[in-house]
Amino acid sequence: MIISVTLAAGEGTRMKSKIPKILHKICGKPLLEYVIDSCNRINVDKNIVVVGHGAEIVKEYFKDSSLIFKTQPISKDAPYGTGFAVMQAIDEISDDSIVIILYGDTPLITEETVRKLLDFHRTGNFDATVLSAIFENPEGYGRIIRDDEGNISKIVEDKDATTFEKEINEINSGMYSFSGRALKYALGKLKNYNSQNEYYITDVIRILNDEEYKVGVFVIDNPIEVYGVNSRSQLALCEKVIQKRINEKLMLDGVTIIDPDNTYIEEDVTIGSDTIIYPGVTLEGNTIIGEDCIIRGNTRITDSQILDRVYIESSVIESSTVGYDCHIGPYSHLRPDSHLGQNVKIGNFVEVKKATIMDNSKAGHLAYIGDAQVGKCVNVGCGVIFVNYNGREKFKTIVGDHAFLGSNSNLVAPVLIKDWGYIAAGSTITKDVEEGDLSIARAHQVNKEGWVEKKGFKKRK
Template structure:
């Protein structure tokens, strides 16, 4: 992956690779679930769902060795218990496939997932006898030319009786090209002993592992198509679903409308009737019913019902918009609440502020909330009118219905219903422009 992150910690649709696999596995309601960790063990452990156990493979000696480590963590098992083994880098695995893998029939010792691919390079080949029964899995590096021509590959997913698994793992050796303990050798050992093995076929994309950034991008695209298709089937409208990026953790209600180049991430919720996009990034935010958000960035913010955001607005964490409020063109907010019907239409910064209902914020208004050491609040009352280019030096309160004159620097509280103006008297000097031109001409004769 050429990344500082452990491979299984990379995300697809807002969820780590390994957690997609865990989600599929939990449909079995297993008694225990163990993730084998090695490189980046602490980072991987931190992203796992609560209750997930880990087993440390301090030295990596192959998949067979990793399985031994997992069995040691599980402790005593009944020989007839079913152990399901999955790879943590296969985010497109489905719960249906896992259930099929674990659906043991009478007399079966092992079930394994296989797939037929056009290019099997790099994968273990599934070897069958003349009757079609699985007798072995040969890794790509150990395969001869005839085996390399086989297009049925081993996906690396197994379910096996615990007793037979432990017994077979005790027989495998590292006598192979990589000097590792292969879990695939268990297949050959059980087949040679006459046990019944069953192959469960899957689509190649369902079992694809992630080993590079381009494969990660392919998985992202596949999961995005799946998420968007499900949302559209539920009643969400999308103009161009190929240009809509929605995490699996996001909730979008039927009746919402999503335009291109929209990114919805984390714990974001979009209500019915909302219009989102084009060009919106919303993370851990709520967009209320019948609101419109376009050309905007929202982070940990709440947009209420019937609100307007954008174009080119930035809502930083702590922004709350109540019904019918507006944050318009080139407006930035942080830790600010806009009351019902309040408006900041353009070119303003509101930080650590409370804006009362129906208040109007003129263009160029800034809440000067930081003195270089601490941050202070600004309170703007209901129905207040803040004139263009007003500097509100916090802490300061503008009373209900009060007005500030354009270009004012307000440093003291303004009483309800009052007008506050703070600017120098305008001075007019007759004939100044002509005298200035004359002085310039005299000093620069060449013009």
């Protein structure tokens, strides 16, 4: 059995936030979720998270997950330290398990690294394995001290290191793998006889080493993976790294991203081959983009499905679906629960909300289509408003196939425009329109001769 124990009890004071540090997001996902995802991808059997500050908020966020939460006591009299945090999970650790110790604020750790750490641990038949990294500037990190045969001798904290030891650039990441039996044994012998009155997980390594358990060190390939988040600037740095990973994977899969540094795409977004993403585009949530699409300008798409060969420019699409060969924008807004069929055009400054628009229909500009069902081959003229709200309730408008909605028309719901219905420009429609009828609903035009001059608006010559 493989068990992960992720330490996530820190207060994160340098974030200066009401939100627990591990819930701050990178590319749409909390820091903690990246760590757990890396474990899940290698089929860890049990994920334990040790929480402390903001514990209830964290638990609520992950209430639908299979995570096992252990709460570290927080009081002025309670001991602290990484060793004490791991102790909170001891009743979940079996003797025959392998335990991985990780941190909730290190989102860059990858599944490949966790898998390699486990493989190294198993292959070497180690009781404990330290994950180390080579840093050009190791200041502030504990150093890995090796003996003449290259085995780990001890871990020395930066503040306790000698001048010679400070020159060592192999650092302790704070991440480990243990045999369950060895870890439980060493945790039982931990003491907090130090200036901080804390229990340190590094002392577990010392205890096992002193008692001639087999302790190994696995050097990580890419040291950036052990980078932690303690401030907003570090959060931004990690966001850049993860964004680069996402974009590179998409480009390897056949997506063209014109300017990766100025394109924001979250991890759960999928994009088909030969789609082109221009600078300024934001793709969020569980968005699916098909093949051969072009997305330009300041477009934001969230939790939506866009099928193949769709062109979108400078528009917002939220929780909606867009069919094949549609043309959206510029400056269109598809609000939640909008559904477009094939070859639909939604043009300049058109807003659609909770509406279905069928194949080959178009709304070229300056229209509002809300709470509606619009049939095939319908023309929605400039300035058409679907009047769906009376101040208390929403009502639905149904427009049949091949209808024509003239410019500046108002359709006051609930109302039905049947197939081939024709609405004259400037009409306010409050009654159903039968198939093939022309509906004119506007006041009779009256021209008052000489009225402007009589009112003195126009000066006489």
